[in-house]
Amino acid sequence: MSTPEIALRAPSSPAALNLRPAPVLAADEATGRGEGGPAPKRIVVGYGFWIFLLSDIIMFSAFFAAYAVLNGATAGGPTAAQLFDLRNVQIETACLLLSSFACGVATTAVEHGEMRVTQLALLATGLLGLGFLSLEVHEFAGLIARGAGPSHSAFLSSFFALVGLHGAHITVGLLWLATMMAQFQAKGFRADICRRYFCFSLFWHALDIIWVAIFTVVYLIGVRT
Amino acid sequence: MNDIVADAPRGGTGDLAPGQKAGGPRGIAAGLGSYLVGLTLAVVLTVASFWAAETHLIYGPGVSVALVTLGIAQIGIHLVFFLHLTTAPDNTNNVLALAFGVLIVFFVIVGSLWIMANLNHMSMPMDQLMRMQR
Numbered sequence: 001m002s003t004p005e006i007a008l009r010a011p012s013s014p015a016a017l018n019l020r021p022a023p024v025l026a027a028d029e030a031t032g033r034g035e036g037g038p039a040p041k042r043i044v045v046g047y048g049f050w051i052f053l054l055s056d057i058i059m060f061s062a063f064f065a066a067y068a069v070l071n072g073a074t075a076g077g078p079t080a081a082q083l084f085d086l087r088n089v090q091i092e093t094a095c096l097l098l099s100s101f102a103c104g105v106a107t108t109a110v111e112h113g114e115m116r117v118t119q120l121a122l123l124a125t126g127l128l129g130l131g132f133l134s135l136e137v138h139e140f141a142g143l144i145a146r147g148a149g150p151s152h153s154a155f156l157s158s159f160f161a162l163v164g165l166h167g168a169h170i171t172v173g174l175l176w177l178a179t180m181m182a183q184f185q186a187k188g189f190r191a192d193i194c195r196r197y198f199c200f201s202l203f204w205h206a207l208d209i210i211w212v213a214i215f216t217v218v219y220l221i222g223v224r225t
Numbered sequence: 226m227n228d229i230v231a232d233a234p235r236g237g238t239g240d241l242a243p244g245q246k247a248g249g250p251r252g253i254a255a256g257l258g259s260y261l262v263g264l265t266l267a268v269v270l271t272v273a274s275f276w277a278a279e280t281h282l283i284y285g286p287g288v289s290v291a292l293v294t295l296g297i298a299q300i301g302i303h304l305v306f307f308l309h310l311t312t313a314p315d316n317t318n319n320v321l322a323l324a325f326g327v328l329i330v331f332f333v334i335v336g337s338l339w340i341m342a343n344l345n346h347m348s349m350p351m352d353q354l355m356r357m358q359r
Contacts, residue, residue: 039240046243058326065333065334101264104263
């Protein structure tokens, strides 16, 4: 019924609707807010991964809460002060911080298209991460050998869950890092591979941030309470 | 310089991806500056944390507060110098998402501690409970 009426009223030219032509923006000026089309893929991908990281951190917060609540629940077993070796934690912290820095060097090299610096910095990132992981595995093995395994008390369960979850993330990160090195080597600094790499660097820096919270809450404060 | 970086917005009109530096690449040495500053500050704060945990110079019950403060400061350093988070308009989306994440983390941790402390406070001491069950 009303269709022809609408068709009749439809303006013949954009000028009748007082439409200005859309502002002409270059591809790299897209704001993602309706002008010049969607945001560049670099931003869409990075922002999506940022949201994932935040949800990952929220998952970690539940493990932190469990540890904080159960810190004193040792069931008559060993306490944090009797178990933790702060010297070991210091070396782990140094490894992870330097690894994060090396990842920053690699990011700068990727931005400048320097393949050799990128690969060397990524190798350093990986080796320092591997050093961190082996220290952590060594610590876990030592605790279990002393009879302080995750099944001993609620405190130890929450400790192994939280620190082990971080270690699992580091393991996944190292695998990802190895594939990034291979992709750069085989395909060069292609745009899609660079986007993947930037996501990896966000992941790696975020893991270092979580480690700061772990050594503060689990080890330093845990030992005192 | 490779394509993806050349394509990226240079601030002003658009947004920056999380972890993306404003202004684009300006040489490796300049690019490393922020990471070096971040590394130095992070090392200083880490050393301060481990010192605070073992020293007797700080009033005992205050040590945890000092440690949490140093930890939060170091997380801030990482966010600014490693993840290049700023308060500029091109970072609004990233900062708002982070702020929401921090809010939820705060609810989860403080809420858990609060509820469990209340629960412990309200419930009968364990030895009395054992006696009642006998």
